[in-house]
Amino acid sequence: MNYTFNHLNFxxxxxxxxxxxxKEALGLEVVRKKEAADGSFILAYLGDGKSDFTLELTWLxxxxxxxxxxxxxxxxxxxxxxxEASFKKHQAMGCVCFNNEAMGIYFINDPDGYWIEIVPLKR
Incomplete structure (x- = not known):
């Protein structure tokens, strides 16, 4: 059996x-959406346009x-x-919540408080 990452939910x-x-912070776009017929939930799947992995945002x-x-x-x-440009952009947005200079990474948080790690392409 082979397993492949599909999505992560927030x-x-x-x-x-x-x-x-x-969209503003990371350039992620909605690639598909599902709305419950009774209006009880909405699922929005965000993609980066490069991989098949998606971030599922669930609203209840x-x-x-x-x-x-x-x-x-x-x-x-x-x-x-x-x-560097990414760090400056996120600083201007006010969403940098932790900067780990020793490791060369930083974290931003989304409107609900989820942390997102930003890693340079080449380390």
Whole structure:
């Protein structure tokens, strides 16, 4: 048997705010969407246009409160070809939450508090 990564899920409180953030911060676009017939949920799958991996954003109608992210020890990681420009962009957006200069990486957080690691393409 062979397993291949398919997607990762983040539950979000404000789908439009999250879609805007992921487009502006990381250039991720909606590649498909599923809406429940009864309006109880919306799934938006975001892609990078290069790989088949997607980030699934799940909005649940009956969950208006913030999600408990525990100790935030999990994260999504993306590589970037221009690390310095990316860092400056995210600093200007105010979403850099941790800069690990010793490791040459930094983290941003999305509107719901999920951490996203930014790694230079070549280390």
């Amino acid at each position: 539950n979000v409180c404000d789908l439009q705010k999250s879609l805007t953030f992921y 109608k009956d969950h208006p409160q913030k999600y408990d992210l525990g100790e935030e020890e999990f994260h999504l990681a993306l590589t970037v070809n221009d690390y």
